[in-house]
Amino acid sequence: MRLATWLVLSIVALGLAVPVAAQRKPPYWVSIEVDKAHLRSGPGRNYPAIWLYKRRDLPLKVLDVYGEWRKVEDPGGTQGWMLRNFLDExxxxxxxxxxxxLRSAPQLDAHINWRAEPGVVGAISKCTDNWCRFDVGGRTGYIEQSHIWGVEPGEVLR
Incomplete structure (x- = not known):
């Protein structure tokens, strides 16, 4: 039996939960879970920090996985490595x-609930037909996917 298969069977047999992020194949989306997180030039603490993020909930796109490290891309296109513990699903x-x-319904003629400036970060859900429900501190509405970074064009979220 191959080692990888044995490990998976052992984990299942022991009833240990494997985090969803550890099971996913890139690319996929996450957000920063902590108030401060370093982006490093390589997958390890021995690599220099190239950026310090001070923005909880900032969306990131995971491009690669190396152990507990994730190669991510930020909204500006900067890429580097971040420890998985700093990331949230x-x-x-x-x-x-x-x-x-941000409109009351996912259509252009729906009532405008709010307006959001570039750089505003919010939680997304219910993405369909190129619209997403966008929640910024309890102020919600539907936003066109083309106006946000953090979702694939046409991606559907429940």
Whole structure:
């Protein structure tokens, strides 16, 4: 029996839960779970920090996995490695481009609930037909996917 198969069977037999993020294949989306997180040039603490994020909930795209490290890309296109413990499965997005409307329903003629400036980060859910429900501290509405970074074009979220 191969070692990898034995390990998986052993984990299942022991009833140990494997975090969803550890099972996923890149690319996928996450957000920063902590108030401060270093982005490193390589997958280890011995690699220099190239960036310090001070923005909890900022969306990141995971591009690669190396043990407990994730190669991520931020909304500006910067790539580097971050420890998995700093990341959360919570889906968030950031407004890009210009000021955009959060509407009461996922359609252009729906009432405008709020307006959001570029750089505003919120939780996303219920993405379908190129719209996502966007929640910024309890202020919610539907936003076109083309106005946010943190979701694939046409991606469906329940």
């Amino acid at each position: 919570k889906r968030t997005a950031i407004v890009v481009g210009g000021v955009t409307e």
